[in-house]
Amino acid sequence: GQSLEQPSEVTAVEGAIVQINCTYQTSGFYGLSWYQQHDGGAPTFLSYNALDGLEETGRFSSFLSRSDSYGYLLLQELQMKDSASYFCAVSLIKAAGNKLTFGGGTRVLVKP
Amino acid sequence: DVKVTQSSRYLVKRTGEKVFLECVQDMDHENMFWYRQDPGLGLRLIYFSYDVKMKEKGDIPEGYSVSREKKERFSLILESASTNQTSMYLCASLGPYEQYFGPGTRLTVT
Numbered sequence: 001g002q003s004l005e006q007p008s009e010v011t012a013v014e015g016a017i018v019q020i021n022c023t024y025q026t027s028g029f030y031g032l033s034w035y036q037q038h039d040g041g042a043p044t045f046l047s048y049n050a051l052d053g054l055e056e057t058g059r060f061s062s063f064l065s066r067s068d069s070y071g072y073l074l075l076q077e078l079q080m081k082d083s084a085s086y087f088c089a090v091s092l093i094k095a096a097g098n099k100l101t102f103g104g105g106t107r108v109l110v111k112p
Numbered sequence: 113d114v115k116v117t118q119s120s121r122y123l124v125k126r127t128g129e130k131v132f133l134e135c136v137q138d139m140d141h142e143n144m145f146w147y148r149q150d151p152g153l154g155l156r157l158i159y160f161s162y163d164v165k166m167k168e169k170g171d172i173p174e175g176y177s178v179s180r181e182k183k184e185r186f187s188l189i190l191e192s193a194s195t196n197q198t199s200m201y202l203c204a205s206l207g208p209y210e211q212y213f214g215p216g217t218r219l220t221v222t
Contacts, residue, residue: 002171008152033210042116042202043155045210087154098143098206101171102154 002026004103006088011109018075020106022088025069030091032064032071033100038084046073046086075108083110115139116214118203124220131190133217135203143206144186145170146178148199149216155202161186193221 004024012018022032031050035043049055049064049071061074075082085107089100119134137144143162147155147170157170159178167178175197179187186205190197198221204211 004154035211042213042215043211044213048209089155099157099160099170100145100155100211101157102147104152104154 002090002092002101004088004090004101006086006103006106008104009107009109011111012078013111014078014080016078018078018108020073020075020086020088020108022071022073022103023069024071024088024090024103026090026092026101028092029066029069030093030098032062033089033091034060034062034073035087035089035102036084037087037105043087078110080110080112083108116203116205116212118201118214118217120217121215122218122220124222125190125193126222127194129190129193129221131193131219131221133188133190133201133203133219135186135188135214136184137186137205137212138184139205139207139212140183141205141207141212142183144180145204145206145211146176146186146188147202147204148172148197149202150199158188193219195221197221 006022034046037043047062064071085105089102093099116137145160146158161167161180177189201217203214
């Protein structure tokens with residue numbers, strides 16, 4: 001079976017840095033994606049890592065270690081609008097973003 | 113901008129009813145997906161389609177079927193709705209790197 005583990009909830013203050021870890025055990029692996037979902041909204045894509053290393057997109061960065069079956073999403077300079085749920089997801093088919101298995105999500109609460 | 117639309121935001125059905133959830137995307141994407149989302153369980157894949165009339169089961173297909181007669185439209189069918197199918201249903205289509213999600217349909221089966 002497939003399993004992805006990520007913390008259920010994280011609380012931090014504005015301006016802080018938050019790291020959301022994701023460990024996975026899947027029968028196939030072609031890449032790790034991260035999605036953001038605000039309450040009542042649809043998930044939206046944040047990043048995709050197919051190779052080991054760090055990908056940086058503005059305040060958000062994502063890291064992957066294939067040998068450790070581990071990745072993380074780093075949120076820097078936290079803002080109130082970053083309060084949302086964040087999901088890691090593994091691509092099981094060799095095409096970015098295809099046939100994803102999602103983790104249970106991490107709810108991030110940003111306090112003033 | 114890619115647009116994925118779903119036929120209803122909220123739906124209330126009775127146990128045993130046949131339920132149709134419709135999803136339309138406007139970007140000529142080949143791959144489309146149906147998920148259900150429940151608290152603490154993330155998004156679970158019900159079915160996906162990689163071409164017209166082509167479909168594949170996801171992780172939780174029991175109690176569901178799908179139809180893809182046209183490229184832009186992917187329908188999820190609950191043949192006989194049950195209370196344990198009360199959930200948020202999300203449709204998505206696949207772009208170059210990511211999935212684009214619709215706004216979701218919150219289905220309540222009473």
